[in-house]
Amino acid sequence: MCGIVGYIGNQQAQPILLDGLxxxxxxxYDSAGIAVMDxxxxxxxxxxxxxxxxxxxxxxxxxxxxIGIGHTRWATHGEPxxxxxxxHTDMRGSIALVHNGIIENHEQLRAELVAQGCxxxxxxxxxxxxxxxxxxxxxxxxxxxxxxxxxLEGSYALCVLNIDEPDVLYCTxxxxxxxxxxxxxxxxxASDIPALLHHTREVELLEDKExxxxxxxxxxxxxxxxxxxxxxxxxxxxxxxxxxxxxxxHFMVKEIHEEPASLSKTFTAHVDTNTMTLRQDAFPxxxxxxxxxxxxxxxxCGTAYHAGVIGKYVIEKLARLPVTVDxxxxxxxxxPIMGPGDLFLAISQSGETADxxxxxxxxxxxxxxxxxxxNVVGSSIxxxxxxxxxxxxxxxxxxxxSTKAYITQIEMMVLLAxxxxxxxxxxxxxxxxxxxxxxxxIPDKAEALLTDCEDDIQRFSSRYxxxxxxxxxxxxxxxxxxxxxxLKLKEVSYIMSEAYAAGExxxxxxxxxxxxxxxxxxVTQAALADKTLSNVREVKSRGAKALVICTESLxxxxxxEADELWTVPDAPDALLPLLAIIPVQLLAxxxxxxxxxxxxxxxxxxxxxxxx
Ligand code: M6R
Numbered sequence: 001m002c003g004i005v006g007y008i009g010n011q012q013a014q015p016i017l018l019d020g021l022x023x024x025x026x027x028x029y030d031s032a033g034i035a036v037m038d039x040x041x042x043x044x045x046x047x048x049x050x051x052x053x054x055x056x057x058x059x060x061x062x063x064x065x066x067i068g069i070g071h072t073r074w075a076t077h078g079e080p081x082x083x084x085x086x087x088h089t090d091m092r093g094s095i096a097l098v099h100n101g102i103i104e105n106h107e108q109l110r111a112e113l114v115a116q117g118c119x120x121x122x123x124x125x126x127x128x129x130x131x132x133x134x135x136x137x138x139x140x141x142x143x144x145x146x147x148x149x150x151x152l153e154g155s156y157a158l159c160v161l162n163i164d165e166p167d168v169l170y171c172t173x174x175x176x177x178x179x180x181x182x183x184x185x186x187x188x189x190a191s192d193i194p195a196l197l198h199h200t201r202e203v204e205l206l207e208d209k210e211x212x213x214x215x216x217x218x219x220x221x222x223x224x225x226x227x228x229x230x231x232x233x234x235x236x237x238x239x240x241x242x243x244x245x246x247x248x249x250h251f252m253v254k255e256i257h258e259e260p261a262s263l264s265k266t267f268t269a270h271v272d273t274n275t276m277t278l279r280q281d282a283f284p285x286x287x288x289x290x291x292x293x294x295x296x297x298x299x300x301c302g303t304a305y306h307a308g309v310i311g312k313y314v315i316e317k318l319a320r321l322p323v324t325v326d327x328x329x330x331x332x333x334x335x336p337i338m339g340p341g342d343l344f345l346a347i348s349q350s351g352e353t354a355d356x357x358x359x360x361x362x363x364x365x366x367x368x369x370x371x372x373x374x375n376v377v378g379s380s381i382x383x384x385x386x387x388x389x390x391x392x393x394x395x396x397x398x399x400x401x402s403t404k405a406y407i408t409q410i411e412m413m414v415l416l417a418x419x420x421x422x423x424x425x426x427x428x429x430x431x432x433x434x435x436x437x438x439x440x441x442i443p444d445k446a447e448a449l450l451t452d453c454e455d456d457i458q459r460f461s462s463r464y465x466x467x468x469x470x471x472x473x474x475x476x477x478x479x480x481x482x483x484x485x486x487l488k489l490k491e492v493s494y495i496m497s498e499a500y501a502a503g504e505x506x507x508x509x510x511x512x513x514x515x516x517x518x519x520x521x522x523v524t525q526a527a528l529a530d531k532t533l534s535n536v537r538e539v540k541s542r543g544a545k546a547l548v549i550c551t552e553s554l555x556x557x558x559x560x561e562a563d564e565l566w567t568v569p570d571a572p573d574a575l576l577p578l579l580a581i582i583p584v585q586l587l588a589x590x591x592x593x594x595x596x597x598x599x600x601x602x603x604x605x606x607x608x609x610x611x612x
Contacts, residue, residue: 002086002100002606003072004178005195006159008169008214009186013068014058020188020195021051021070029601030080031073034058035087035096038065039166042096046085066216067169069159069189071098074606077106078123087161088127090134091119094163097133099126100191101155101176109151129158141165145172145211146226155354159189169214173206177352177380180204180212180219182233187214193236193376194396202233205378234378238396250599252399252492256585257450259407260443263578265393266408267439270415276433276440283419284371284388290319290423293343297336297368298325299359300347303402306484307409308347313477314413314574318427319420328355332362344368345416349397349405351379360384373412375405390416399600401492403585406484410577414439417574438572442579445569449582453566457586460547460564465594467518470495471509471539472584473502474522475532481577482522485584491602492592502535515543520584523550523558524568524576536561549583551576 003024007016017034032054033046043063047053051072071086078084086098103109106125109132114120118131132151136144141162155175162168171178171189181188181196181203189212190196193203206212209224223229248254267273270282285293296315298308305327312323326336328346332355338344344363348356351374360381364370372385375392382389392408418435421427470489472482479501486499500509502521513519519539523532529550536546540561548562551570559565568579592599 002074002191003195004098004100004157004159004189004191005070006068006098006169006171006189006214007186008067008167009216010066011186012062013065014063016188016199017068017070018051018055018058019198020190021072023195024072024190024192029072030075031082031085032071033073033085033087033098034063034068034070035089035098035161036063036065036068037161037163037166042089042093042161042163044087044089044096046082046087048080048082048085067161067166069096069098069161069169076102077125084122084124086126088122088124088130090130092134095130095133095137095160097126097130097158097160099129100157100178101174103128103152103156104154105152106154125154129156133160137162139164141168141170142211142213142222142226145170149174149209149224157191167215170211171206171214172209172211174208175354175357175380178206179378180206180214180221182219182231185217187216187219189214193238194398197236197238201236203236203378204231204233205383207383250399250589250593252401252403252589252599253586255397255399255404256582256589258395259404259582260447260450262392262394262404262408263411263446264443265395266411267415267443269391269393270412271436271439273440276436278415278419278422278436283390283416285419285423287423289369290420291425292341293321293420293424294341296321296323296343296345297331297338297363298323298345298347299328299331299356299363301328301353301355303406303484303487304347304349304353304356304409306480306487307406307413308345309480309483310410310477310577311345311413311416313480315417315420317574318417319424320426321420321424328353328359331359336362336366338363338366338368340367342368344370346370346372346381346385347374347409348372348379348381349375349392349394349402349409351376351381353381357381357384373409375408400602400605401488401588401599403488407578407581410581411439414574435572435574438575442571442575445571445579446582449568449579453583454586456566457583457590461587461590461594464518465493465591467495469512469517470497471505471513471517471519472497472499472522473505473519473532473535475502475528476525477573477577478522478524478528478532478580481580481584482520484581485520485522485588488585488588489591491605492588492599493595493597494603495591495595502532505535506538510538510542513539513542513544517544518547519544520547520549520587522580522584523548523554524580525573526551526554529554529557533558533561549580
């Protein structure tokens with residue numbers, strides 16, 4: 001959730017650290033700090049609030065040195081404050097570190113360290129690590145880090161400076177991501193790849209409990225048993241511009257505009273467009289395995305969970321395989337019934353979500369076949385899934401609110417459904433080909449929709465942005481989409497919002513409808529349109545204002561009921577979420593802008609949720 005950067009090279013560290021932190025600020029942002037070492041001392045500067053506060057403090061008195069570490073914090077233990085901000089140091093100021101994760105046994109360790117005479121200055125769990133290292137260090141930091149790993153419970157990514165070694169940067173991790181960026185005369189560390197892209201594309205992924213020892217001209221990695229291991233860098237081909245705003249006012253709207261390209265890239269990675277068939281190696285099942293599956297359980301959090309709900313509708317419909325969808329934080333503690341013969345799929349944009357990782361481990365323990373769908377190559381979730389990993393090709397997603405990653409997740413749900421259906425013999429090859437062919441039109445339709453609908457959405461938001469609550473309703477796939485529409489509005493505009501299965505409103509929630517309540521009805525599924533429209537009539541007759549989003553061919557029917565009507569191009573039912581999501585994402589964005597919200601960095605949220 002927090003962001004970490006580290007640098008050792010021949011240039012001044014401060015500007016490089018601040019630049020890296022600015023690219024990570026989306027991960028967490030209630031305080032920030034850096035430590036720079038100049039050979040004789042470790043110099044620190046920290047500031048509560050946004051990174052700019054730190055930048056302002058450093059303006060008059062920059063920290064000098066060519067090795068340093070930096071951090072943006074999302075508070076878990078102790079309020080956001082200068083004192084609680086990282087880096088933290090031992091009492092002598094001779095070891096400094098930044099930490100991402102949670103030390104679960106910090107209370108016990110703190111008590112032991114206090115009894116040994118350590119004086120704590122912060123309320124953080126992190127401070128125990130630096131005092132512990134001080135106690136364990138007797139001239140060999142590698143050994144101290146190894147001993148600390150045996151004592152620390154919980155998760156951590158750490159970057160450590162030691163005054164005794166002015167030319168060495170140490171880093172290590174457990175259950176919290178950390179990557180090392182390699183170059184000839186400088187080495188970089190970050191909790192997330194976008195922070196490195198301006199400097200290098202050769203990236204080394206640290207495994208759990210590995211320790212990297214970085215010098216200006218070398219990187220050496222030790223495995224958990226203390227053996228040096230060979231480097232196996234991956235080359236990151238993400239476009240640097242993909243991690244920059246490129247003229248858009250916010251990452252969120254830029255990333256929505258990147259959706260057609262993300263859809264195309266993800267599609268061609270999985271489908272041979274000459275034969276319009278799924279690539280042989282695209283999905284990790286044999287026909288026999290697909291046929292023998294008893295159930296599929298999809299587990300994820302937030303937006304990724306909503307992609308799983310779409311998956312349930314599409315996979316059950318096409319592949320006739322029973323699908324359960326669960327939020328990861330519930331799945332992991334509910335003693336799930338699962339075993340060999342069951343398939344488990346974790347969905348995660350970042351590939352680092354702590355609850356989703358834990359749920360995967362639980363499913364593996366129970367003997368299920370475990371797969372993952374993620375956007376980040378080499379992420380913890382991808383690595384845990386081994387060969388059974390599917391990728392979305394959305395590129396780096398910087399805005400906290402997930403948009404382009406979500407659309408590619410639902411695209412992958414359709415492709416997975418087609419693969420399973422073909423292998424299980426529940427659809428004919430011609431039917432699959434027709435659906436895949438129709439999918440090739442989706443990026444162009446999405447592009448046209450983006451051009452057509454933005455003005456209407458802005459006008460609408462300027463009329464409705466002061467609403468206190470908004471309901472989203474739909475049936476079938478439209479209900480699944482309504483959940484995501486509602487979450488998007490909540491997280492970026494702070495408007496209270498609920499998603500309801502349209503037929504369920506009258507079982508209680510309709511009591512909340514009063515004159516002027518905004519109800520947004522998604523009506524893309526022709527077979528269910530009349531049913532949803534009768535629910536629209538029910539809320540309108542109680543004074544609600546109805547925004548209806550439907551397909552072009554349903555426009556006439558829906559127009560009679562709607563106070564405001566937006567249309568999306570026609571497509572096969574299973575593909576309509578790929579189009580209907582666009583206006584609702586833009587609506588959330590536009591409402592948030594109209595309300596003056598910090599769209600890309602909504603309050604209290606972080607992009608990557610690496611704590612429970
Ligand atoms: O990285 P993940 O896909 O595992 O993240 C899951 C959720 O934390 C994430 O989707 C969250 O709900 C976003 N803020 C949604 O916009």
